[in-house]
Amino acid sequence: xxxxxxxxxxxxxxxxxxxxxxxxxxxxxxxxxxxxxxxxxxxxxxxxxxxxxxxxxxxxxxxxxxxxxxxxxxxxxxxxxxxxxxxxxxxxxxxxxxxxxxxxxxxxxxxxxxxxxxxxxxxxxxxxxxxxxxxxxxxxxxxxxxxxxxxxxxxxxxxxxxxxxxxxxxxxxxxxxxxxxxxxxxxxxxxxxxxxxxxxxxxxxxxxxxxxxxxxxxxxxxxxxxxxxxxxxxxxxxxxxxxxxxxxxxxxxxxxxxxxxxxxxxxxxxxxxxxxxxxxxxxxxxxxxxxxxxxxxxx
Numbered sequence: 001x002x003x004x005x006x007x008x009x010x011x012x013x014x015x016x017x018x019x020x021x022x023x024x025x026x027x028x029x030x031x032x033x034x035x036x037x038x039x040x041x042x043x044x045x046x047x048x049x050x051x052x053x054x055x056x057x058x059x060x061x062x063x064x065x066x067x068x069x070x071x072x073x074x075x076x077x078x079x080x081x082x083x084x085x086x087x088x089x090x091x092x093x094x095x096x097x098x099x100x101x102x103x104x105x106x107x108x109x110x111x112x113x114x115x116x117x118x119x120x121x122x123x124x125x126x127x128x129x130x131x132x133x134x135x136x137x138x139x140x141x142x143x144x145x146x147x148x149x150x151x152x153x154x155x156x157x158x159x160x161x162x163x164x165x166x167x168x169x170x171x172x173x174x175x176x177x178x179x180x181x182x183x184x185x186x187x188x189x190x191x192x193x194x195x196x197x198x199x200x201x202x203x204x205x206x207x208x209x210x211x212x213x214x215x216x217x218x219x220x221x222x223x224x225x226x227x228x229x230x231x232x233x234x235x236x237x238x239x240x241x242x243x244x245x246x247x248x249x250x251x252x253x254x255x256x257x258x259x260x261x262x263x264x265x266x267x268x269x270x271x272x273x274x275x276x277x278x279x280x281x282x283x284x285x286x287x288x289x290x291x292x293x294x295x296x297x298x299x
Contacts, residue, residue: 004068004080005087008047011063016294017150018043023290024154024168027283035157037094038103042150044091045107048084049114051077056122057205085111095157102156110149117142124208132213136177143183144176164278174269175291181262182295184209188246189255200242206231210261211254215245218252266295 018039025035032039053059054067055077061067069077088107095103120138124130151168160168187202188211202209212231216224230236230245249255269291273284 001076001079001083004051004072004076005084007071008051008062008068008080008084009044011065013047013063014297015043016290017046017146020147020172020290021150021154021157023286024151024160025158026154027279027286028155028158028160028164032154034096035154037091038153038157039150041088041091041107042146042153044084045088045111046146048081048088049118051081051084053118055081056118059201099157103153106149106153106156110145113141113145117145121207125206127208130208130213132210132217135208135210135213139180140173140177143180144173147176147179148172160278164276167272167276171269171272171287171291174265174272175294178262178265178269178291178295181210181258181265182297184211185255185258185262186297188249200238200246203242203245204238210258211249214257214261215249215252215254218254218257219248223248223252262295266291 021039021042022032022035026032050062051068054062055069055074059067060070065071067077068080072080092103092107093100117138117140120134121142124135124138148169149172151172152165155165155168184202187209188200190199202212212227216227219227227245227248230241233241270288273287273291276284
């Protein structure tokens with residue numbers, strides 16, 4: 001059971017969640033020591049969610065390597081994921097006693113939001129109609145809320161004011177949403193050798209992404225009918241399906257529209273960042289650089 005845990009944690013990744021937790025604490029308190037175990041807890045929780053997401057999505061690759069259920073089997077992936085959640089709670093017990101209740105409440109709220117977002121994502125796969133607003137709500141829960149919680153947790157452990165904690169949380173929601181929109185973009189327009197997953201996987205799996213929903217919104221009657229057929233066909237070769245959907249995306253300039261949406265969320269994040277009062281301009285520059293890296297990433 002523990003071998004898959006070690007395997008999953010060794011696959012690498014950006015480690016952005018623990019970095020944000022530690023950085024937020026350091027920017028306010030000047031010392032990130034108190035946030036070390038909580039930062040690791042957030043990364044372990046994130047990887048737990050990936051193990052189960054890959055299982056639910058029947059994904060074969062994660063960060064360019066076989067997923068846990070592919071490398072072992074489905075029951076092992078379920079159990080290994082479960083114990084990772086328990087390990088995350090073990091790490092949170094390292095929080096100073098006077099802050100433990102607040103940290104656990106923040107963690108539990110975020111964990112519930114991640115699960116709610118995943119449920120919405122699965123429901124969307126079979127739903128006939130999903131609005132862009134519903135999709136933004138879903139990725140806010142599934143992806144952005146954990147980034148936001150990491151920032152708020154670090155600020156909380158760094159004794160930041162309530163106002164700054166909330167501003168950092170809102171910063172995290174906006175940049176996390178931009179992060180997921182960029183992820184959607186890379187799934188269709190990225191380089192698989194850098195991205196670590198097969199290009200077109202969302203299309204092949206009939207997933208409703210920002211690109212898909214924007215295409216339905218902008219399509220004329222003929223394009224919309226074809227998209228509906230492509231996303232409901234079970235007898236079409238995957239390569240042909242991806243190719244034809246991409247043709248429609250290109251005709252509708254979906255790449256440009258998605259980049260504009262990503263940049264809009266990034267700008268919202270910057271407004272929150274500039275309003276922070278408890279950290280220096282240099283600290284704000286560090287957070288801005290991380291945000292810029294997240295939305296311009298290619299993997």
